[in-house]
Amino acid sequence: MDAFILWMKQAGYTETTRKEYMREVQSYLVSLDGREVHKATKMNVISFLVGKQSTTGEHTRNRTLSAIRTFYAALIDFELAERNPANDVKKSKTEKNKKPVYLEEQDLANALQFINGRYKERNIAIFMLMGYCGLRVGEVHRLNLSHFRKLKGTLEVLGKGRKWNEIPVPELLLPYLAKVEEERIHPYSTREEAFFVSQKKQRLSIRQIQKIAGLTFASFKKHHPHLSDMDLSCHKLRHSFATMLLNNGVDVRIVKELMGHASIETTMIYTHVNDDQKKQAMATMNRNVRF
The missing domain is CATH 1.10.150.130 (Tyrosine recombinase, N-terminal domain)
Known part of the structure; x- marks a missing residue:
């Protein structure tokens, strides 16, 4: 061992x-x-x-x-x-x-409305990093101040296999990251460069990040009964990000790079179709067939 x-x-x-x-x-x-x-x-x-x-x-x-x-x-x-x-x-x-579990684009946006509390901006930023940038929970945990290139509008993300990936940050997320940086709690250790710092003045743990997402999902589901049986988690936000990109016509090779996948086969599991897309396809058939 x-x-x-x-x-x-x-x-x-x-x-x-x-x-x-x-x-x-x-x-x-x-x-x-x-x-x-x-x-x-x-x-x-x-x-x-x-x-x-x-x-x-x-x-x-x-x-x-x-x-x-x-x-x-x-x-x-x-x-x-x-x-x-x-x-x-x-x-x-x-x-x-297995078909990945994910939130539709509008549901993902609605979930943000249920993030509240003393550290609301910080928690929104964490939620959006997973849902709108596709970061893994461990990648959010490992973020340092130096990884946020504010002027360039990108994040340097340390992913699986110790591989670095540069991610462009969506404009709607930039002000939240800037706010977190501005109001960041000073950690006990002067050497600590964590972007997200807890009340205990330490790097926000993976478990704490999962708890933030879990509380948001619980509140969100109460107001959206049709999603009550959906097993939502931090990783499901990452699924939602990949699905949203592909549904909006982004090339699968670009999605692969943004997700930090080693193989395009991994990215291909997100190329599923939803019920609305199936209905639209059948509606096309109905318009074209005449008896």
């Missing part, structure tokens, strides 16, 4: 990813029940994944598999193992075929 931690730090994995992968791998090692880790087989990996599948979803299963694959890659790199038994285990296709 020490070798795994060292390898992930050297490879540039974020602290959040390191913690998640450590937790998954520790559970996997317990499941081996004393079997030497370098002697584990494909069956051991599948057995562990199947055991988890009854209580977790397909996304969690695939994340667990990624953690185990990365673990063995680290051991091989340090010459502590010769093969990776997780490489031959296929990822679940169910997750890939």
Whole structure:
């Protein structure tokens, strides 16, 4: 485990990813029940994944598999193992075929009306960064003052795999970011450059960001019963952003760059059609057919 931690730090994995992968791998090692880790087989990996599948979803299963694959890659790199038994285990296709949950453009705008409280401008900025810029919750958490290029109107975003991505900020969001910067609480540490600072004068945590979005969704759903069953979260705001761009005719290759996806296949899951688009297509058929 020490070798795994060292390898992930050297490879540039974020602290959040390191913690998640450590937790998954520790559970996997317990499941081996004393079997030497370098002697584990494909069956051991599948057995562990199947055991988890009854209580977790397909996304969690695939994340667990990624953690185990990365673990063995680290051991091989340090010459502590010769093969990776997780490489031959296929990822679940169910997750890939699952239609993303997202808010329609007007619903996304309406949700902003339910953000209130002492730090209203800050919370609106956080919500909009995910819904109108497509940032992941971890990317919002990692934002520093220097990442906001006010004159240029862009954000430097540190995404997955320690990759930097420059995102143009929509004009409607710029004044909120400027307000947050102006009213930013001074952190305890003079070295802390966090853009979003909590009441405790520390970098706003991922959990706090999720809570801000969660409270907004809860209030929003109360006034929009037709969306009460929709499972909304920070990541669903990112889904909404990608869907909104594609529905407005933005090239999928541009959406890929804005989302920070490594592969265009990942972006393609957002090229779904909604019910209104289906109705419009059928209405066209009705106009063209004559008996």
